[in-house]
Amino acid sequence: MSDSCAAPDQDLALPASVDLAKETVLSGTVVNEEGELVQGAYVRLLDGTGEFTAEVVTGEGGQFRFFAAPGKWTLRALSRYGDATGEIEAARGVNETRLAVSRLGDTP
Amino acid sequence: MAREDVLVTADWAEENLDTPGVVFVEVDEDTSAYDSGHIKGAVKIDWKDDLQDPVRRDFVNQEQFSQLLSERGIANDDTVVLYGGNNNWFAAYAYWYFKLYGHESVKLLDGGRKKWELDARDVTTETVKREATSYEAKPLDWDLRAKRDEVEAAIGVKNLIDVRSPDEYAGRLLAPAHLPQEQSQRAGHIPTALSVPWSKAANEDGTFKSEAELRELYVTEAGLDEGKSTIAYCRIGERSSHTWFALRELLGYEDVKNYDGSWTEYGSLVGVPIALGDEPGTK
Numbered sequence: 001m002s003d004s005c006a007a008p009d010q011d012l013a014l015p016a017s018v019d020l021a022k023e024t025v026l027s028g029t030v031v032n033e034e035g036e037l038v039q040g041a042y043v044r045l046l047d048g049t050g051e052f053t054a055e056v057v058t059g060e061g062g063q064f065r066f067f068a069a070p071g072k073w074t075l076r077a078l079s080r081y082g083d084a085t086g087e088i089e090a091a092r093g094v095n096e097t098r099l100a101v102s103r104l105g106d107t108p
Numbered sequence: 109m110a111r112e113d114v115l116v117t118a119d120w121a122e123e124n125l126d127t128p129g130v131v132f133v134e135v136d137e138d139t140s141a142y143d144s145g146h147i148k149g150a151v152k153i154d155w156k157d158d159l160q161d162p163v164r165r166d167f168v169n170q171e172q173f174s175q176l177l178s179e180r181g182i183a184n185d186d187t188v189v190l191y192g193g194n195n196n197w198f199a200a201y202a203y204w205y206f207k208l209y210g211h212e213s214v215k216l217l218d219g220g221r222k223k224w225e226l227d228a229r230d231v232t233t234e235t236v237k238r239e240a241t242s243y244e245a246k247p248l249d250w251d252l253r254a255k256r257d258e259v260e261a262a263i264g265v266k267n268l269i270d271v272r273s274p275d276e277y278a279g280r281l282l283a284p285a286h287l288p289q290e291q292s293q294r295a296g297h298i299p300t301a302l303s304v305p306w307s308k309a310a311n312e313d314g315t316f317k318s319e320a321e322l323r324e325l326y327v328t329e330a331g332l333d334e335g336k337s338t339i340a341y342c343r344i345g346e347r348s349s350h351t352w353f354a355l356r357e358l359l360g361y362e363d364v365k366n367y368d369g370s371w372t373e374y375g376s377l378v379g380v381p382i383a384l385g386d387e388p389g390t391k
Contacts, residue, residue, distance in 0.1 A: 047274070047275070051274055051305070052307035053273050053284075055194070069280070069281070076312075078222075078312065080226055
């Protein structure tokens, strides 16, 4: 358990001390337009009102992970390959999402 | 104080990488970020190993800070440009130290490591070696640092700004959402503290918002009383350094302190008042 506010290594396995019966984990990967995992992407967690909650940086496996609460969340990824936005309705346990970044962003 | 006195742009940084008397310093908790690639010529400071006392729960003293900067090859008359990860939290925290110990010329790289990476600017893994100096820090400036008794006395008297996320403020979460939630200290906030999450002061790319946007945020939206002194806090004093920077260095309010004990200290004190929920609460 880190005593700072910074993000722990996102490639590590879920710590054994995390109780999935109690925790709501939002995790997933960031990929680029070629489907390759993106290292060094900034993933931001926004709450149901669009308010910023937390941000992590993906590791070599393009992975991110947040500990939140059940409910509606928005995930926003920024990278040198472009951006992506994803909506998620989270429940207790692990909630997986894949974010595909592109220069087009979320324009239709 | 003007924005260019305390912030440099990534373009300015790129043009001044080799300028004599300008020292770039990356400040991170996770120094593997620095080791995987850093701005050319930048030295590193580790948030924990270099800036915290190894024994007492406190940060480095005047002598320790002098020794650290001497070892890093930083002179009293150098212009220090700080940058780091996490939207410059650690760089802003280090900036606060440089001010606490009286360094004349120190600036933040606007957007920090994030903006630099999103712009796909060059980084290097070259080892940086600077000649050691004889740095002499000044005595700690207590006008910039708040301690717990002062914070409790400020309830209902001064502006208290809680910069944690809304859920931490309300007591629904005990830690930021990227960390497990198993900590045991009490949840909530200091009564009468206004909730202005640090992130509202920054754009998505990590740069600081404009002074006009910041004034709108703190004064118009949150209700900061410009005639009063201000104390900012978060969980351990890093995110609040970011807000302290916005309030004192960018907006120019004179009496702004950072409470580095923050919620990990306050939320563990016996007998102090705590407010729960989304409202500031009363004295």
